[in-house]
Amino acid sequence: MSRTPLKRRSTSRVLSALALLTLTAGALAACDSNDSTTQHTASQATGRSAVPKLHIITHDGHRLAFHVTPGNGRTIVLDSGGGEDSSYWKDLAPKLHEDTGATVITYDRAGLGKSDVVPGPWKVESAVGDLKAGLDQLGVTKNVTLVSHSQAGEIANCFAEDHPKILSGAVLVDANLPPFFTDEEIPRLVAASRPQLDAAKKDPEDPANRQLISTAEGFAAAHRAFHKVTWPDSVPATVIVSEKTPLDGSPVDAQRWRDAAAEFAQAGPGRTLVTAKGSSHEVPKDRPDLVLREIEARVAARH
Template identity: 70%
Template structure:
């Protein structure tokens, strides 16, 4: 049985997975150079020269990080030795967090970091299939080159949930806590669910292959390659008991058009959240999968709560 047509904007980001990339393919297209330019106006370049346009521009610096021969754009709003990292959903640029960063920095005093994953924003395109291990390597390398190796509060939306789970599993001492915002979680990707996602995405993947150079299509194609095997492996990832985590679930889920898949998404979130005493679950009422855009105030509040609990 294939999925009924879900919200196109949601799917690309939500499951980071194929269907999500597919469902949200329209969002990737919308996340254009204009969006990137808007973020640039609040940053400094690699030389440290600041734009006078806003006070935020004085505090935020663009750092280009090299990892394995490709460059990635990291945006650093310097604060205390504690660090909050905001990781965007599939197809999203760092500018997804532009409304939250200044308020979060002001509220916590922490260093706040956002970044563009490979192939997005100012970061280099890396040819071939999207591999979560490569994405984890990019994030870890960027943080280490910025001198961030501990006391990280990680905030991950949608597809970034996969990066968060692998990073936490392999580097638990780096993290002091995490907020997973309607994120991809291992319990969801069962042997029953993965074929449904693949079937739902296939028409969009076929269409994307007709114009593979288009950025949105490139993202979708790279995510679809090896999707089933990659997510069977993701299903086996174990979040460490030493890292507290709060799961923020959207009310509508990425699957508004498919009650069965929406039910599975909610059950997976609950299963993950109830697996350890230092995890919890909250539902963001009135939100779609795009929780950071729908209700940045709620996301800000939850980040502050997770951060405060560890400091």
């Protein structure tokens, strides 16, 4: 691992397309009342049982699944990348709860896992509204460490811009970041992902394909807007970038990905750049030790 303090599905099929197109941000929407709570699955961590509970919340006419392991006043929210649901974090979530004592929340974005499908193009504003509504209905209003992988980086950036007081910090794991989505880069991403988009349209009911198709609608305009999003100086962030990047097949684009992570980390106070040596884009799977360490350090930094 290379750690440098600075001043100022995921299958490979989903990754190659969703890392190009859903490399995918944020208006606050009104929240609805809590719907129901049921038990999810049990995890064992060094002899101690951490039992997440499934909370179904309703927002903007659709239901969303939030899996909550209760803890102390600190909260860690884990947000998975494109095409992945909350199960992506099944190995890390119990360990984080055991090590930190924090409440750990994973959730299924619309159209994934136990959450309802929402027709039409994927909109980062809607995703931000869903996350905010879920936290509101769970009574989580502060001391949140937001951990976001890949496409979830767009939700994180827009959530932080709109709701900085909720966050005590963030860990952005090989995440989509605004500096990457330049007017030069966006057309390259669209062109490179076109064959996989065409293939996805042959099986549109597959959740990963459905997300790819919905993300492709309006991609250029959405990402030109995302390029202008500003991370608030009040929210410290750890930026983990993979050595291989999600664009390993294109040296030019891979270098731009790494450069964007460095630029983001240098752009404000309280940001740290960490390189996951030897890792693919799937850093939580390739280097779980590193991800755990950086999340736990970020949680501890403000308490």
